[in-house]
Amino acid sequence: MKLTLWTYEGPPHVGAMRVATGMKGLHYVLHAPQGDTYADLLFTMIERRDHRPPVTYTTFQARDLGADTATLFKTACEEAVARFRPEALIVGASCTAELIQDDPAGLAESMALGIPVIPLELPSYQRKEAFGTDETFLQIVRHLARPMERTAEVTANLIGPTALGFRHRDDITEVTRLLADMGIGVNVVAPMGARPSDIGRLGAAHFNVLMYPEHAESAARWLEREFKQPWTKTVPIGVGATRDFLAEVASLTAKSALTDESRLRLPWWTRSVDSTYLTGKRVFVFGDGTHVAAAARIARDEMGFEVAGLGCYNREMARPIRALARDYGVEALITDDYLEVEAAIAALQPELILGTQMERHIGKRLGIPCAVISAPVHVQDFPARYSPQMGWEGANVIFDTWVHPLVMGLEEHLLHMFRDDFEFHDEAGASHHGGPHKPRAERAEAAPAAADEGGSMPPEAASVMAEGAQIVWLSDAENELKKIPFFVRGKARRNTEKYAEGKGVTAISVETLYEAKAHYAR
Amino acid sequence: MTMLLKERGCTDTPILKERGQREVFCGLTGIIWLHRKMQDAFFLVVGSRTCAHLLQSAAGVMIFAEPRFGTAILEEKDLAGLADAQDELDREVSRLLSRRPDIRQLFLVGSCPSEVIKLDLHRAAERMSAIHAPHVRVLNFSGSGIETTFTQGEDACLAAMVPALTTTADRELLIVGALPDVVEDQALALLSAMGIDQVRCLPARRASAMPAVGANTVFALVQPFLGDTQAALIRRGARHIPAPFPFGAEGTTLWLKAIADEFGVPPSVFEAVTAAPRARAEKAVATVAETLKGKSVFFFPDSQLEIPLARFLTRECGMTAIEVGTPFLHRDLMEPELALLAEGPVLSEGQDVDLQLTRARAARADLTVCGLGLANPLEAEGLTTKWAIELVFTPVHFYEQAGDLAALFARPIRRRDLLAPMAPAMEAAE
Numbered sequence: 007m008k009l010t011l012w013t014y015e016g017p018p019h020v021g022a023m024r025v026a027t028g029m030k031g032l033h034y035v036l037h038a039p040q041g042d043t044y045a046d047l048l049f050t051m052i053e054r055r056d057h058r059p060p061v062t063y064t065t066f067q068a069r070d071l072g073a074d075t076a077t078l079f080k081t082a083c084e085e086a087v088a089r090f091r092p093e094a095l096i097v098g099a100s101c102t103a104e105l106i107q108d109d110p111a112g113l114a115e116s117m118a119l120g121i122p123v124i125p126l127e128l129p130s131y132q133r134k135e136a137f138g139t140d141e142t143f144l145q146i147v148r149h150l151a152r153p154m155e156r157t158a159e160v161t162a163n164l165i166g167p168t169a170l171g172f173r174h175r176d177d178i179t180e181v182t183r184l185l186a187d188m189g190i191g192v193n194v195v196a197p198m199g200a201r202p203s204d205i206g207r208l209g210a211a212h213f214n215v216l217m218y219p220e221h222a223e224s225a226a227r228w229l230e231r232e233f234k235q236p237w238t239k240t241v242p243i244g245v246g247a248t249r250d251f252l253a254e255v256a257s258l259t260a261k262s263a264l265t266d267e268s269r270l271r272l273p274w275w276t277r278s279v280d281s282t283y284l285t286g287k288r289v290f291v292f293g294d295g296t297h298v299a300a301a302a303r304i305a306r307d308e309m310g311f312e313v314a315g316l317g318c319y320n321r322e323m324a325r326p327i328r329a330l331a332r333d334y335g336v337e338a339l340i341t342d343d344y345l346e347v348e349a350a351i352a353a354l355q356p357e358l359i360l361g362t363q364m365e366r367h368i369g370k371r372l373g374i375p376c377a378v379i380s381a382p383v384h385v386q387d388f389p390a391r392y393s394p395q396m397g398w399e400g401a402n403v404i405f406d407t408w409v410h411p412l413v414m415g416l417e418e419h420l421l422h423m424f425r426d427d428f429e430f431h432d433e434a435g436a437s438h439h440g441g442p443h444k445p446r447a448e449r450a451e452a453a454p455a456a457a458d459e460g461g462s463m464p465p466e467a468a469s470v471m472a473e474g475a476q477i478v479w480l481s482d483a484e485n486e487l488k489k490i491p492f493f494v495r496g497k498a499r500r501n502t503e504k505y506a507e508g509k510g511v512t513a514i515s516v517e518t519l520y521e522a523k524a525h526y527a528r
Numbered sequence: 529m530t531m532l533l534k535e536r537g538c539t540d541t542p543i544l545k546e547r548g549q550r551e552v553f554c555g556l557t558g559i560i561w562l563h564r565k566m567q568d569a570f571f572l573v574v575g576s577r578t579c580a581h582l583l584q585s586a587a588g589v590m591i592f593a594e595p596r597f598g599t600a601i602l603e604e605k606d607l608a609g610l611a612d613a614q615d616e617l618d619r620e621v622s623r624l625l626s627r628r629p630d631i632r633q634l635f636l637v638g639s640c641p642s643e644v645i646k647l648d649l650h651r652a653a654e655r656m657s658a659i660h661a662p663h664v665r666v667l668n669f670s671g672s673g674i675e676t677t678f679t680q681g682e683d684a685c686l687a688a689m690v691p692a693l694t695t696t697a698d699r700e701l702l703i704v705g706a707l708p709d710v711v712e713d714q715a716l717a718l719l720s721a722m723g724i725d726q727v728r729c730l731p732a733r734r735a736s737a738m739p740a741v742g743a744n745t746v747f748a749l750v751q752p753f754l755g756d757t758q759a760a761l762i763r764r765g766a767r768h769i770p771a772p773f774p775f776g777a778e779g780t781t782l783w784l785k786a787i788a789d790e791f792g793v794p795p796s797v798f799e800a801v802t803a804a805p806r807a808r809a810e811k812a813v814a815t816v817a818e819t820l821k822g823k824s825v826f827f828f829p830d831s832q833l834e835i836p837l838a839r840f841l842t843r844e845c846g847m848t849a850i851e852v853g854t855p856f857l858h859r860d861l862m863e864p865e866l867a868l869l870a871e872g873p874v875l876s877e878g879q880d881v882d883l884q885l886t887r888a889r890a891a892r893a894d895l896t897v898c899g900l901g902l903a904n905p906l907e908a909e910g911l912t913t914k915w916a917i918e919l920v921f922t923p924v925h926f927y928e929q930a931g932d933l934a935a936l937f938a939r940p941i942r943r944r945d946l947l948a949p950m951a952p953a954m955e956a957a958e
Contacts, residue, residue, distance in 0.1 A: 007574075007600040007616040009624060012591055016581040039640045041554025041673025044582045046901030056908030058901065065550045068674040071644070082549070089882060101576035102640035102674070105607070130576060131604045367592040384589075 012344045012364055014319035014382060018128035019100045020045050021138020024197075024221075025146065026096060027059040027169035031201040032146075033092035034061045035083050037075070037103035037110050052385050053170050062086040064103075076108045080117060087119050094150065094202035095119060096142065098126035122202065124149045134342075136220040136294070136320050139168050143197055144224040150205040153233060156212055160259050161191040163211040163235075165225055166218035167198035172297070172381040173395045174198055174218070180397035181215060181242065187265040188255060197221075209233045213258045217241065217396070219296055220320060242396045243300035244404070245272055245308055270398040272405045276309055287412065288314040288497075290356040292339070292347055292365055293380025295323020297395070299330050301360050301379045304404060306334065314356045315339065317347070344368070355497040358412055363387070373496060375411035477506050483514045501526045538866045541875050543857060548880025551901050552830060552855060553917075554673030556639065557586045558681025561921060563596045565706040566731050568632040571597040572624065573671065574617065574649060575639030586917075596631070598624070602641055613647055614655075621656055625664060632663065632735040635685060638670040665735065667692060677855040679753040679831045679920060682706060686730060689738070690760035693730075696740035700726040701787065702766065704758075705751035708923040709733070715750070715774075715926055718784060721801040722793045730757075741766050748787055750774055750925055752865070753832035755858040772864045773833075774925045775933060776840040777809035782864070805927040812931025813844050819938040821846035826893035828902065829853035829879050830916040835862055837897075837919065837933075839869045845934055849873035850891045853884065895941060912944045 019036060026034040027049050036042070043063055049055045064082045066075045087095065097114040111125030124145050128138050143165075164181055167174035175198075182192050193211035194204045208214075208229060214237040216226045226237040236258050242251035249263075256263035275281065289311045291301050295318040305311040317339025318327045324340045331338035339350050348368045351359060359369045359376040363384050369376030378387055379395075394400040479487070490498050498519075505522035506514050556579060559571040573579050580599035584591050600620050606613045617636075625631060634656070636649045653668040660666060669688035671681040686704065701724060703715060712729060719727050728739030730747075743765035749758065752773050762768065771786035772779050781802060788798045825847050827834040834854045841847040851874040876884070881902075888896055889909065896906055896913045903913040914937055924933040 007602060007606055007613070007620050009572075009598050009600050009620045010580050011584075011595070011598045013577060013580045013584060015577075017577040019578075020581065039554070039673040040550050040552060040677065041556070041582070041640070042578065043549075043551045043901055044553055044557075044585055046551065047899070048585060050902075050904040051900050054904060056904055058905045063549050065548065066674065068643070068672075071674070085882070101578045102644055105641060105644045129604075130578070131602060131607060134577065364592075367589075371592075 010343070014342050014344070014362065014364065015135035016045070016048075017101055017130050018133050018135060018138030018141070019098060019130065020048070021135040021140070021221075022096065022098060022126055022128060022142040023049070023059055023061055024135070024139050024168040024170045025142040026061060027055070028167065028171075028174075028198040029060075029146075029196070029200050029202070031093040031203070032060060033086050033090050033095050034059075035079070035086050035095060035097045035110070035114070036061055036063050036100055037079050037082075037098070037108060038063045038065070038100035039102045040065045040067055042100050042102075049169055052383075053388050054385070055169070059169075060090065060092070062090075066103075071106065075103075075106055076113060079108055079110060079113055083114055083117060083119060087121065092121065092202075094122040094124060094146075096124045096126055096146065098128055099130075101130035104130050122149055134320070136322060139221040140224050140322075143168075143222050144228060146197070146202070146205055147208065147225045147228060150202050151208045151229070151233070152206050154207060154209040157191070157193060157210050159191055160189070160261065161193040161211045162255075163193050163208050163214045163229075164195040164217055165197075165208075165214050165229075165237075166216055166220075166222035167195065168218075168221055169198070170381070171198070171218065171221070172378075172383050172387065173393060173400075176392050176394035177217060177396040177400070179392070180394040180399055181217065184242065184248070184252065184265065184397050185215070185255070188252065188259075188261045188263065190255065190259060190261060209235070211235060213237060213255075215255075220294055220322065241296050241300055243297065243400060244304040245270065245398075245401050246303060247300055248397055248401065267398060270401060272308060272401040275402075275405050281310075281409075284409070284412070285310045287311045287358055288354070288356045289358045289360055290314055290351055290354055290365075291316040291379070292318065292359070292361040294318055294320050295327050297380035298323075298327060300395075302330060302334060304401075305360065305408075308401075309405075309408065311358070314354050315350060317341065317350070319362075348372075355500050357494070357497070358408070360408065377408045377411055477503055477512055477514060479514045480516075483516050483519050486516050486519055498523070535867045538869045538871055538873070538875060539863070541866070541871065541873075544874055544876040546876060546878045546880045546883065549882065550677070550855075550879045551828070551881040551899055552879065553586065553678040553899070554582070554640070555671035555676025555678065555681025555684055556582060556637065556673075557678055558671060558685065559583065559597045559637065560587050560590065562682055562685055562706055562731070565709075565733065566633065566735075568630060568734050569596060569635060570624065570628060570631045570633070571635045571637055572621065573597070573599040573637045573639055574642040574647060575599055575602065575637075576641045577601055579639045579641075596628070602645075607645060613645075614652060617647075617652055618656065618659075621660075621666075625660060632665070634660075634664055634666045635688075636666065636668040637681075637685075638668065638672055638675075640672045640674050643670065643672050643674060665692070677829075679751070679833075680756075680856070682751070683754050683756045686754065687756040687760045689731065690741065690757060690764060693738060693764070694740040695764075696742045697744055698726065698740070698742070699744040699746075700728055700739070701791070702728050702730055702739055702741065702745055702747035702761070704730045704747050704749050704754055704761070706731055707750055707925060711923045711925050711929060714928055718801060718805070718926075719787065722784075722788055722791070722797055724787065724791050724793070746790055748783065749861065750783075751833075752836055752858070752861055753856075755856070755861060758861065770861075770864055772839065772868060773836040775833075775836050776844045776930045777806050777813060777927060778844055778868075779836065779840060780809065780926050780930070781806055809927040809930035810844075813934045816931055816934035816938045817845040819941050820895075820934065822848075823894035823941065824848045824850050824891070825937070826850045826888050826891050826896045827852045827854075828884060828888070828896070828898040828916070829855040829876070830897075830899055831920050832856060832858075833916075833919055834897070835865050835869065835875075838873065839865050840933065841937060842870060843868060844930075845937070847895075847937075850893050851876060851884075851887060853877075853879065855879070895937060897937075912940050914940050 049059045064078045097110045114123045216237045229235045240251040242248040252263040298318050313334045319342045328338045359365045360379045366376045502522040649668040653666045656666040667688050669684040732738045741764045745766035748769045771783045774780040774783040838849045838852045853876040857877045896911050903915045923929050
């Protein structure tokens with residue numbers, strides 16, 4: 007058993023739902039107890055879908071347990087086929103149904119439903135959501151894809167995008183456009199938007215673009231083996247990665263990688279002088295493996311940040327992320343425990359966090375700006391506007407998204423200059439951080455309130471501070487610390503304490519503060 | 529309640545009972561508001577990743593505020609041998625309690641997986657109570673989908689607490705059901721103004737303030753979904769005061785009246801205490817009801833609040849009910865409500881969601897009350913919806929909230945009216 011509050015990933019059957027909901031003409035019969043329909047609202051609310059997910063739940067209750075649940079399952083299959091007339095059916099069990107002895111695969115296959123029935127084996131007590139998407143898509147492809155002649159023109163399949171995917175909708179548009187610029191058409195996009203009949207003609211493409219390894223790498227490997235379709239290894243998030251991607255596509259197709267970069271603005275934006283202040287900003291990167299790898303490269307090579315730490319929550323990507331971390335000279339954090347992530351961030355005191363919805367909240371608690379780069383995300387990260395992460399427009403979107411939470415150059419300069427001003431004092435915060443403006447008079451109360459916030463943290467996360475508890479801050483040093491802008495104060499406090507500890511100093515004075523500052527000067 | 533006996537309303541209406549796919553939450557969801565109410569309680573679900581994911585989805589941003597609930601996720605190794613599972617649970621609980629010393633009550637909450645593998649949480653609770661006494665008391669209840677629907681989780685929790693309450697011979701009034709603090713305070717103030725001061729609440733805000741119960745206890749329910757709790761209290765010798773539920777000006781008045789009669793409050797005192805807030809509530813409701821008058825409403829089953837709310841909307845806001853669905857219909861508790869609800873609507877218990885959707889599409893009610901999984905899809909079909917879960921989280925009981933309650937239903941209709949004429953208005957402006 008493992009005590010948890012927040013989970014980065016849902017159970018594997020939610021992954022299967024993401025595939026089913028992304029597709030059309032496919033129905034999922036899920037052997038599950040009453041209540042598992044909660045997952046519907048992820049799609050209808052967070053992604054704002056205007057249809058119910060194509061999922062029929064058997065909704066067994068306590069009184070059904072026994073021989074009855076198998077009948078319930080069969081009836082659910084018959085009714086779903088009669089009502090929704092899908093081209094194909096996927097069937098499986100949720101965690102509870104996995105424990106009772108019904109066999110959805112066997113039951114459905116014995117029913118002669120007249121359409122392909124694809125059974126799913128999703129081990130709920132070992133694996134998670136991303137495994138569910140990957141495995142479900144693999145099984146659909148295995149059951150439905152047929153060998154066929156290649157299209158006359160060079161075409162590609164885009165594989166991996168699903169329902170509830172972070173920016174999948176707009177990434178499809180952007181990658182389609184990148185390929186179109188090279189004169190390459192799209193054969194099938196799947197699972198998102200595909201029908202079972204479309205899966206049947208995956209084999210007509212010349213190669214596969216694996217957009218999200220988490221969700222379709224198994225299918226890409228199967229298609230390579232069975233249909234001799236090569237697949238792209240580079241995920242085109244960031245300028246460099248997009249160029250590499252285009253070069254990779256060129257090598258697969260003998261097309262020219264020279265494409266139209268006229269709408270790409272990130273390189274100039276990061277070279278303009280207002281971005282000078284971004285130099286060496288320390289960032290912590292966390293999320294799913296694919297987005298973390300892409301973000302780390304952009305952060306270092308395209309934004310001029312220093313990657314202070316990185317990691318991912320999906321163990322499937324642990325190996326590449328560990329290798330990547332070695333390249334960056336940092337330790338990879340592979341964990342699905344948000345308390346460990348919080349502790350790592352608290353210890354590193356980065357100036358920017360790139361992460362998931364969870365890191366956004368950790369950032370809020372620790373007073374560190376954060377931008378979202380990966381699922382899980384909440385409703386605001388399924389925006390109405392066009393917001394890809396991939397390709398040229400994706401790079402533009404990423405520049406804006408990452409820089410907004412930071413205090414930009416001019417603003418940072420002003421905050422330094424006018425830090426004792428009534429409007430620009432250090433506790434007022436940046437104008438775009440939201441929350442009420444705190445007038446100067448509240449300063450005295452603001453400090454204990456902040457301490458309370460720290461107090462609500464679990465002891466593990468707060469332990470970084472607790473260990474240094476023998477070190478005291480003299481009041482003049484404490485006052486001097488308050489003059490440092492709020493967004494670097496945490497780092498200054500930590501650095502000073504670390505310096506003091508190293509020197510065996512137990513009382514921090516103003517001198518200690520400035521000695522530490524000189525020591526850590528970059 | 530002579531006034532109620534005259535009315536038959538829906539008392540004899542046959543109930544459409546359905547079984548099939550249910551688009552409802554399980555009882556675990558109740559934890560989300562219960563833990564806010566019981567300030568020193570922790571709710572530990574013993575379940576799967578699905579259970580944790582459900583709580584996360586239902587709790588929204590609350591999950592980031594170090595709430596006092598969590599899930600002990602069963603892993604492959606826990607399924608192999610049951611003895612190990614009990615040891616694992618002990619270890620997780622000890623870790624939890626050492627990390628959260630402020631916790632005085634711990635609830636082990638059963639889930640579908642823990643019940644299917646027959647993990648004995650009752651025994652676990654007894655064992656842990658012995659280990660962690662007297663500082664922490666450990667109780668257990670089921671919030672599983674195979675046993676409970678949504679608000680029934682609160683019923684299961686409160687019913688589990690009843691046998692553990694101390695015994696008293698005092699004549700006390702017990703108000704049963706978790707209310708937002710602000711609403712609870714209003715109720716207590718009204719009762720106190722009538723001279724009824726021996727009042728306790730279940731659940732209490734803290735473990736140390738839990739009520740006692742005995743043969744002289746009388747109790748009133750503020751929520752309709754508390755059938756098991758009612759039975760448990762009756763087993764302890766307490767007596768139930770039947771009443772409609774305190775929604776709207778009328779519901780609140782009738783609820784208070786039933787208690788006033790029980791305690792022999794003179795009619796003049798009752799009138800003096802209730803006249804002003806009742807008038808205030810009626811006025812607030814009347815303003816909002818302009819939007820609702822003459823409109824039809826269709827309830828999908830969700831919380832068991834549907835029948836009392838349909839009563840409020842039809843009698844005080846001038847709406848017509850087409851279908852009122854409820855996950856469970858406790859005849860006993862619902863009798864006063866059914867008597868007030870005018871004949872006409874289909875009353876349904878349970879659900880076969882696809883059949884019910886067919887009825888809702890045919891009815892095309894002006895307002896469809898349903899869960900979040902159905903709301904957007906129905907809006908996309910041109911129906912106006914009110915998502916039901918908000919009715920459980922928002923303060924809606926008693927006089928001062930009557931206007932807010934009506935407004936929850938009026939707002940989607942006002943919004944539809946505001947958005948629809950947008951294009952013609954733009955043309956007119958040119």
